[in-house]
Amino acid sequence: MRRTWKPAMAVVTAAMAATASMGTVLAAETDDVRPLAAGDAAAAAVAANAADHDDPADHSWNTADVVPITLSGSTASSTSPDVSISGGSVTVTGAGTYQLTGSLTNGQVxxxxxxxxxxxxxxxxxxxxxxxxxxxNVVDADEVMVFLNAGTTNRLTDATTYVYPDPSVDEPNAALFSAADLTVAGTGSLTVTGNAYDGIASKDGLVIASGTVTVTAVDEGVRGKDYLVVNGGSTRGAAG
Known part of the structure; x- marks a missing residue:
């Protein structure tokens, strides 16, 4: 769900093992940080800030509706009209569930x-x-979930130096970047290497619901702008 509000404070819950060998692995920022009021007002503020976009219903889907996308080195293939492919660039243009299998040696989803x-x-x-x-790179969406299939190992690696189409543009700026609310879930593993900036970053809310996530990044390992909520899984990393 796309949100325009900014919470009064960032919320980070640690129901998982989060370790860092250096720097900041987990980071949250807001545009509006205010002290909590006393008494009932404080309790209400804490409850409001504890809310996030993650919905249990989002964690299940009809397997018949899954759209396969096969990654094959320098290109990819899919029969869906909601998937456009140009060389190693795969663009998803419709809401739904898409399964990515294989490798892109120099490409982007x-x-x-x-x-x-x-x-x-x-x-x-x-x-x-x-x-x-x-x-x-999530340019625009209502909400995005990156789901790690059970028993699988997945890897995301970005550039050491980003090439932007315009000097005034500075996004994306993470190996896994989202301009929308982002959830990481599933029981598989994900290794993220941020060679230039952050490892995982969302300009809205970011929820890590489950999965084994390992992040190495030059800047922050995992960043949520509106909030960062960790409900489960295991996240380890090193950040500069």
Whole structure:
């Protein structure tokens, strides 16, 4: 769900093992940080800030509706009209559930849709590397979930130096970047290498619901602008 509000404080819950060898692995920022009021007002503020976009209903779907996307080195393939492919660039243009399998040696998965509803990217043994930008770039969406399939190992690696189409542009700026609310879930594993900026970053809310996530990044490992909520799984990393 796309949100325009800014919470009064960032919320980070640690129901998982989060360790860092250096720097900041987990970070949250807001545009409006205010002290909590006393008494009932404080309790209400805490309750409001504890809310996030993650809905249990988003964690299940009809397997018949899953759209396969096969990653094959320098290109990819899919039969869906909601998936456009140009070389190693794969763009998802509709809400729905998409399963990515295989490897892109120099490519990117882009989500860019104005349709209402969640976009699920199921990583099913997917490896995506990019030499000029992020590995996954969510430009626009109502909400995005990156789901790690059970028993799979998945890897995202971005560029050491980003090439932007315009000097005034500074996004994306993470190996896994989202301009929308982002959830990471599933029981598989995800290794993220942020060679230039952050590892995982959302300009809205970011929820890590489950999964084994390992992040190495030059800047922050995991960043949520509106909030960062960790409900489960295991996240480890090193950040500069």
């Amino acid at each position: 882009v989500v860019n849709t104005t349709e209402s509803g969640i976009v699920r990217l199921i990583l099913n043994g997917a490896t995506i590397a990019n030499s000029t930008s992020s590995a996954i």
